[in-house]
Amino acid sequence: MKNVVIVTGGGRGIGAATAKRLAASGYAVCVNYRSDADSAAKVVTEITQEGGTAFPFKADVSVEAEVEALFDAVEARYGSVTHLVNNAGVLFTQMPLEEMSVERFNRVLTTNVTSCFLCCRAFLKRAQAARAIVNVSSAAARTGSPFEYVDYAASKGAMDTLTKGLSLEVAAKGIRVNAVRPGFIYTDMHADGGEPGRVDRLAAQIPLQRGGTAEEVANAIMWLLSDDASYVTGSFIDLAGGK
Numbered sequence: 204m205k206n207v208v209i210v211t212g213g214g215r216g217i218g219a220a221t222a223k224r225l226a227a228s229g230y231a232v233c234v235n236y237r238s239d240a241d242s243a244a245k246v247v248t249e250i251t252q253e254g255g256t257a258f259p260f261k262a263d264v265s266v267e268a269e270v271e272a273l274f275d276a277v278e279a280r281y282g283s284v285t286h287l288v289n290n291a292g293v294l295f296t297q298m299p300l301e302e303m304s305v306e307r308f309n310r311v312l313t314t315n316v317t318s319c320f321l322c323c324r325a326f327l328k329r330a331q332a333a334r335a336i337v338n339v340s341s342a343a344a345r346t347g348s349p350f351e352y353v354d355y356a357a358s359k360g361a362m363d364t365l366t367k368g369l370s371l372e373v374a375a376k377g378i379r380v381n382a383v384r385p386g387f388i389y390t391d392m393h394a395d396g397g398e399p400g401r402v403d404r405l406a407a408q409i410p411l412q413r414g415g416t417a418e419e420v421a422n423a424i425m426w427l428l429s430d431d432a433s434y435v436t437g438s439f440i441d442l443a444g445g446k
């Protein structure tokens with residue numbers, strides 16, 4: 204059976220690197236995006252030019268009906284989904300918690316956690332041959348991100364707990380659920396937090412003395428999805444240069 208994967212938020216950053224990595228390994232890939240159609244199309248073009256199989260699909264994965272439409276589209280194109288990468292995530296301008304609005308807090312939780320719940324549920328309900336899920340959490344789940352984005356860190360903590368609990372619910376069916384916890388990765392997300400150069404500012408405090416790349420995270424996601432990780436579930440790989 205062909206491996207069919209949905210990568211949420213696959214149009215740029217870690218999601219794009221993961222989509223390309225998986226396609227190069229033979230997966231048929233759905234590159235999900237929310238708003239940036241051009242970037243998602245570019246990822247798909249790169250994949251197909253290399254001989255891979257992929258298509259882009261617009262869906263806000265924090266909205267139940269759009270998640271159902273996403274799975275419908277992938278099934279119609281490639282058949283049952285076998286693997287899922289819950290990568291879509293947002294953060295907003297750095298600030299202390301006492302300055303945050305409830306609208307922002309709820310938006311972060313809905314985008315980062317509800318989306319993960321909705322996609323996991325759709326995957327498990329529909330996939331005849333569900334094999335593995337990787338959730339893209341963050342080192343922020345461990346650090347709490349004080350004075351930057353406690354809301355974001357809390358959402359990633361929730362994602363870790365969801366990963367653990369769900370892994371135990373589905374282990375007896377042979378479905379594996381794991382997470383990666385990146386930190387300090389060179390992507391455009393830091394600009395959304397108001398500090399495009401954040402990774403370079405923090406590099407000296409990272410034991411490996413540098414930021415990480417999206418490809419380094421993609422490699423770990425790829426491994427966790429693969430049969431090489433067949434005895435790994437409910438586990439977390441930290442990719443934060445030793446921090």
Ligand code: NAP
Nearest residue numbers: 212216217237238239263264291292341385387388390392
């Ligand atoms: P990024 O460059 O900002 O990319 C995020 C992607 O998520 C975008 O392509 C965006 O799509 C998509 N997205 C956002 N909300 C969405 C929604 N509701 N539905 C569908 N797609 C949505 O971020 P990144 O740095 O690659 O981060 C990817 C994941 O890694 C995130 O979960 C992030 O929390 C996590 N992470 C990143 C770092 C880091 O240092 N970069 C560290 C730890 C964890 P559109 O552009 O189409 O809106």
